[in-house]
Amino acid sequence: MKNLTEFSGSERSRDLSRLKTLPKFYIREIPIFGDLILAPMDGYSDMPFRLLCHELGSAISYTEFINVDSLHGRVPNQVMARKLRFDSSEYPRTIQIYGHDEDRLVEVAQRMEAEYAPTIIDLNMGCYVKKIAERGAGSGMLRDPEKIGRVFSRLTHCLRVPVTGKIRLGWDEDTRNYIEVAKILEDNGASLIAVHARTKKQGYTGEADWNAITEIKQAVKIPVIGNGDVKTVADIDQIKAQTGCDGVMIGRGAIGNPWIFSRKDRRDVTPEEKIALMRRHVALNADFYGDRLGLVLFRKHAVRYIQKLVDGDDLRLPLTHCSAQLEFERIISEFEQVHEIARLTD
Incomplete structure (x- = not known):
């Protein structure tokens, strides 16, 4: 049986070499050679699945989200250590963190940079799970835009690597503050915004509002990644044409069909x-x-x-x-x- 290194080395590089001509966009100074990206998904975007998606064309490797409370002042346990592990072929390597405590977010982000050498640190502001959001983490941060600004200002000043953020459109339909949040992120040094085009209250119900992605793209100068209801190659083309987004993040649509990163629909496999x-x-x-x-x-x-x-x-x-x-x-x-x-x- 081949080991992880053998699966993720020259074979993968040959397959991707034809894609790596000109960057599709940049995250600060980091070139991104592709416009399709596997979304960070807890329980799914582990290293084995990321490697398969990377081979098929996913342009950025995100960890499953990392709870800073579980690492504050602690050595990672076996489960957490696995989540933080990257294969040498994965690039750029992005560690996604979440939490509600500003000091812990900054302290753990600094540790991650020093100990795991990620290419990028990403802050999750999109998780809608009640026990996370109600405590002010994940999409719960969207209820406090000023706090988002403080956290990003601190992160971008103390980290050498680019800092990015993944957001939703707001807490609910009455508080869709995505333009305000996007501008705060840009003003405080964020290098990219990924947008799941639903509110926290929606979870995965209803339709993703791609028009909101268009508005964000027009409001900021940093790259914007569109996410939500992308399940087919036609969806990829439509969200890009409609929103002008720099890239497309695919989550549930990639489970069972990582070929979508090669622009191949499930029915064609x-x-x-x-x-x-x-x-x-x-x-x-x-x-x-x-x-x-x-x-x-x-x-x-x-x-x-x-x-x-x-x-x-x-x-x-x-x-x-x-x-x-x-x-x-x-x-x-x-x-x-x-x-x-x-x-x-x-």
Whole structure:
């Protein structure tokens, strides 16, 4: 079995070399060679999945979000250490943090820069989860624009790396303060704004308001990344044309379809390609987490990979109970034989 380094080195570089001509945009002085980006998603954007998305064209690697309270004055535990781990091929490497305490945000950001050498530090102001937002972290920060200004002023003055922010449109429909927040971010040194075009109260319900992204893009001079309701190649083209955004961040639409970063829709991915990537994902997970935990954490991806696969439902139950690589290989090999699916080789 290939290890993580072998999966993420020259093979990946060859695939991406054709894309790396001219930068699509810059985050301060850092060139970004692509306009499609895997969104930071807790429980999903771990290193194995990031590597696959990076290989297929995702232009920036974001960690899962990091709670500064869990690191303040503490050594990272095993779970946190995994979240902070990057492969050498990942660039630019972005650590996303969240928290409600200004001093802790600054202290932990400085530690992250010193100990993990990220390319960028990003502040999450978009998480809508109640226990986070109600405490004033994540999208809860949107209720205090002055605090956002103070935090960014401090971060951009004490860190050498660029500082970016991910926001929503506001707390609710009555407090859509995205233009105010965007200008505060720019005025206090932010190098990029990523915008999930919903309010905190919406969560993932309703439609994303791409017109708000257009307004933000027109209001600031720093790069703006659009996010929300991007599931197909047509969506990518539409959000870019409608908003003028510099790049497109894709979250839920990439789960089970990392090929979207190569501008390939789910329906256009062959069974052979799906199964080959599932094998690679399982191998990466097993190498990163260990055999059993790697398979357990793969299950949520598996149910998305098999969507639109002919008779894919036949795989759902066995894959969601699978806990070893050999068992996974047996299940997949039997499915290939029954459906006469050719096995792709590297």
